[in-house]
Amino acid sequence: MFLCCPRAVALLAIPLVTTACIGAELDAELDEEAAEPIGEAEGAIVSSNSMLPNAMSKNALSSSALNPAALSPNPLTWAGLSANARAALQNPGSNGALSRELLRYVVSCALRPNQSFSFSWNDGGTVRSETYRGDLAIADWWVYGPLADPFYQRWMSGCLASRTNWYGVSVLISLRSSQPFMSSGTTERNSYTVREGAFWGNLFSSTPYLRACYSPAGVARARTLQRDCAAGHLDVNPGTGASTTQACGPIAIVGSCDTVCSGVSNNGGFYSQCLENPAISSTVRTDQVVTSFLPP
Incomplete structure (x- = not known):
């Protein structure tokens, strides 16, 4: 599997980041949009061979980002995430950036190129919309239930570790x-x-x-x-x-x-x-x- 992996000065996430309430609430329309489950991505990557390009823009899994174990008990959808996981991803600070970076990698390793994960967060009054696209399809069924099988947990872990780097x-x-x-x-x-x-x-x-x-x-x-x-x-x-x-x-x-x-x-x-x-x-x-x- 061919991948483009930028190098980044950051380390793989282990501890869960929990945050206080976000300073400004998203309006009802944005919250409803963010809660939509993973759907088919427009302009999805189509490949008839094994050389799928990597949709990620950075290779930075950080030591203070979202804990992968906080994601596995639930479906990999915005609606399926725990309150703490959502708070970590919507945190406007540096820990939030690291949590979003980890999720981008998780989605890329787990889902198909025609699947994506979308949500929004509030950056000091400016609403930021995120859409992370799948690539390797290690566990594309994760959108329907938990990642409970150690077999797939281990393949996901190897994928994340192999794409971790020190540089940018x-x-x-x-x-x-x-x-x-x-x-x-x-x-x-x-x-x-x-x-x-x-x-x-x-x-x-x-x-x-x-x-x-x-x-x-x-x-x-x-x-x-x-x-x-x-x-x-x-x-x-x-x-x-x-x-x-x-x-x-x-x-x-x-x-x-x-x-x-x-x-x-x-x-x-x-x-x-x-x-x-x-x-x-x-x-x-x-x-x-x-x-x-x-x-x-």
């Missing part, structure tokens, strides 16, 4: 897995040949976690493109001058994929399985893994 300029990536929603065609594979790493976990569980590993042959290219969340963000200790490696928020970097993953698919080059938690077990593996590729 655009980079094109290819996401691949064993599932149809992340298949890849010959043209895509020929254009995105550098295997960056792999991502897995479950953000929607009662104890959310994310893990990543890096492909040793892809580290240099990833750092050139400033894609740091598989190998870690390089920084310099101002006191000692020593180089340090920082993880992207809650994404625990567990080392080289050559060590923690086994089996590379001949049909796409993605990792078939990785150790669920190398710190605990050297045998328990997961096959719900998203592998990212970069252009050479």
Whole structure:
């Protein structure tokens, strides 16, 4: 699956942002419009192959944005969200911007290109209308009921983690897995040949976690493109001058994929399985893994 992922200085959302009452209420007409469930998006992306473009404008999942676990118990519609989730999304401050950014990614990973999520919020007296469009269709049925199945929770988590980054300029990536929603065609594979790493976990569980590993042959290219969340963000200790490696928020970097993953698919080059938690077990593996590729 071919994606355009801008890089942003922000980290993946874990804690839920709760806000006080919004200063100015939306009028009845706008509130009614915002409460409409997801519908068919005009001008939807139509593709007969696996190279669906990414509709997102930024790649910034932040540490103080909406908690993914707050979304999963209900349908992915405005009417289905909890009061706290709505308040977080309508917050006119910086936390609201981060919450909206997370929701944009959730919608893009979960829904089809002909589905969208619309709502409005009040920005100091100016009404802002948001419409987030789907792309990968990992869980397009989420609009009808909760995201309760751990199988889909894990694929959604891998999708979100793989699209998290430290910087704020655009980079094109290819996401691949064993599932149809992340298949890849010959043209895509020929254009995105550098295997960056792999991502897995479950953000929607009662104890959310994310893990990543890096492909040793892809580290240099990833750092050139400033894609740091598989190998870690390089920084310099101002006191000692020593180089340090920082993880992207809650994404625990567990080392080289050559060590923690086994089996590379001949049909796409993605990792078939990785150790669920190398710190605990050297045998328990997961096959719900998203592998990212970069252009050479």
